[in-house]
Amino acid sequence: MSVSTLEDFVKNCRNIYGAAFNYMYPSSDPFKRVEEPELFLKAPTDFITEGQSIKIPNGFTVIEEVTLGVIIGNICKKVNVEDALDYVGGYCVAFDMTAINELQKNISQKVPWTTSKSFDTSCPVSGFITKEAIPDPNNVELFATINGKLQQNGSTSELRFTAAELISFISQQHTLEPNDVILIGTPPVAGTVRAGDAIIGGIKGGVTIKFDVKDD
Template identity: 45%
Template sequence: MTTRNITRFWEWGRKIICVGRNYADHAKELKNAIPTEPILFLKPPSAYVREGSSILVPLYSSNLHHEVELGVVIGKGGTAIPQSAAMEHVAGYALCLDMTARDVQDVCKSKGLPWTLAKAFNTSCPVSDFIPKERIPDPGNVKLWLKVNDQLRQNGCTSQMIFSIPYLISYISEFITLEEGDLILTGTPKGVSAVQEHDELQAGIEDVVTMTFRVDRQEQ
């Protein structure tokens, strides 16, 4: 039997649970209301892409946006996890991008339809190396940044989150059982913008990790 290694959690086929509008400055830049409870959506494990492979612009989108986010990797599953125990369920972190076909999302929003094709397409979840929990002692106060072709576009801090990581783990696990290897994307700060074929995206968690991805057009 092969043993699975949490440091390669993206190979486990577990779910990716995303939190939307968790930073007031980003909710405002897209003219959305500040949420009073977390907004959740999902990406399938086929969304993962690792450094060395490209982010592909879906054929049906002409406005693909980057969203840099802190990812929380679940180490111990659970249902209805109390906030006070939430951090015991965390194995570590990853820097993630929530790639979003903004034009498709805008249409879905206006029609009241789900965001699936805007958010869950192949390569919509670029992910860094696994970051063990000990390397981020205070996940509620880490700086995230993202550059497109060397120009800084996003520069935020997880201290600006509306709902904290323990709150999110507790809230999500009330409705969706968390399993070892699941990933929670905790939302993006302001500065989202469009990327084009041949762009280079670089993102980082200050003093912890950086990653680089190229954007390509999906082949016809």
């Protein structure tokens, strides 16, 4: 698919996949024995772009989680890891906004994460980043700040499962389509955001995004 078509991924996306627990945390992390990708879904209506505000739903305690988003460029079904990056059309910087109080409830009750991961404005993203601008998605330095204070800092080299492995894994059961987005994981340590905060996330030396936070 042409780059010009993928530039409208926010408008054309049908599926947002997220990878949970996908960074190497200290050995005390209770989820350290992840043997295959743990996935969640967001709705495409969760997207917002710069100039719009993140809105915190009533009763939610929300954290920011900066991540690299992989944008699929071609129809992708049952691909192997070695070929998976051939199906990437580009990238974006994203925040996976998470209602942490709801997530704790979801985990304890062993129910899907829908209420904690997918709500209006829960997926702020940058514009389209060309594939050529990120020649190696396994070596991208990500950061996030809250009100100017560094909150997150890490590299995609620390992922449990690489972008290629995630694409291959998802494609075994789901046909990935152009403009689908995969949020590949967030580095430590996500921070709580409140109304009035301003958050910035991005790639060191590259694309950044800034959003303000409001109560819904």
